[in-house]
Amino acid sequence: xxxxxxxxxxxxxxxxxxxxxxxxxxxxxxxxxxxxxxxxxxxxxxxxxxxxxxxxxxxxxxxxxxxxxxxxxxxxxxxxxxxxxxxxxxxxxxxxxxxxxxxxxxxxxxxxxxxxxxxxxxxxxxxxxxxxxxxxxxxxxxxxxxxxxxxxxxxxxxxxxxxxxxxxxxxxxxxxxxxxxxxxxxxxxxxxxxxxxxxxxxxxxxxxxxxxxxxxxxxxxxxxxxxxxxxxxxxxxxxxxxxxxxxxxxxxxxxxxxxxxxxx
Numbered sequence: 001x002x003x004x005x006x007x008x009x010x011x012x013x014x015x016x017x018x019x020x021x022x023x024x025x026x027x028x029x030x031x032x033x034x035x036x037x038x039x040x041x042x043x044x045x046x047x048x049x050x051x052x053x054x055x056x057x058x059x060x061x062x063x064x065x066x067x068x069x070x071x072x073x074x075x076x077x078x079x080x081x082x083x084x085x086x087x088x089x090x091x092x093x094x095x096x097x098x099x100x101x102x103x104x105x106x107x108x109x110x111x112x113x114x115x116x117x118x119x120x121x122x123x124x125x126x127x128x129x130x131x132x133x134x135x136x137x138x139x140x141x142x143x144x145x146x147x148x149x150x151x152x153x154x155x156x157x158x159x160x161x162x163x164x165x166x167x168x169x170x171x172x173x174x175x176x177x178x179x180x181x182x183x184x185x186x187x188x189x190x191x192x193x194x195x196x197x198x199x200x201x202x203x204x205x206x207x208x209x210x211x212x213x214x215x216x217x218x219x220x221x222x223x224x225x226x227x228x229x230x231x232x233x234x235x236x237x238x239x240x241x242x243x244x245x246x247x248x249x250x251x252x253x254x255x256x257x258x259x260x261x262x263x264x
Contacts, residue, residue: 020179020219025167027145029095030158035237037262044071047250051077054254058150059262064099066090067150082108089150096155098123098148103174114174120144123172141211146172156182157238161200163187170209177209179219190231192241192256197233199241204228237261 037059044052054071072084087103103114110129117124122142129136147155152171159167167182183203190199205227207219228245232238242255 020168023168025169027095029155030160032158032160032238033236034093035154035157035239036264038239038259039262040239040259041257042071042254043257044252044254046077046252048253051075052083053257056150060093063093064090065093069150089148091148091151096147096151096158098146098151098172101148101174116148116172116174118146118148122146123177125175127175141172141177143170143177143209143211146170146177149173152180153240156202157232161202161232161238171206177211178206178222179209181205187234190241192231193258197241198235199231200234200238202230202232204230 035058039057040055042054042056043050044054052071052073054069056067056069058065058067060066067087067089069087069089070085072078073081083105085103085105087101089101090099091097092099098116098118100118101114101116103112105112110131113126113128113130115126121144122140123144123146124138124140126136126138147170149171152169156167156169159165161184163184163186165184167184169180169182171178171180181204183205185201185203188199188201189196191197206225207221210216210218210220224247225245228243230243231241233241239259240254240256242253244251244253
């Protein structure tokens, strides 16, 4: 549920020789005003049935912002698949440049932690699974600039988002970098939080960027992800209202349940 959104970038690794590099969008942030600090609540589900809940909070400290996200399965879903997760992000407000991420996922019999430290030429990543005899090692993913998922969402939000616009970017959800293509499809009405709201509909497609081995620099189709749709409010907040991701088992969704903005 934490790894659910998109990012931006310009590939600067000379060893990569893929044609898709030239199609990446410019990395400059747009001019749409930044979102106020907030606390938001979301519902998550599978094929229309709610299975989890989560909360996200964004705050500003000087030239940085911090985002904390938590979530957990509930009800019948928790009986079948117990999982809780939290993620924290620290990034620079200018250009939405990621500094570091920390993710924790707790399952019934094991837990996974991912730490990412962003550099100008890539990101250092440490992935641990416990219990496991493998102590884990830091791995450098040389593809840049990368942004974490939250910073990606904020970066895309800053763009003009005119109908028909297409954005191509590099996203780092935690394990590997992905090429994400975002197409602005249309404006429409969306029923959410017991009301009808004006929304911008975005269509998402993604492919994994191989960072090692014989396929280094090439794109690989995701084994489970088919496509995704995100609706953001068509107003001065441009806040995420709903997201749907088509998987091989059906579709999962996240939907806004409530949000409180903090005055500047």
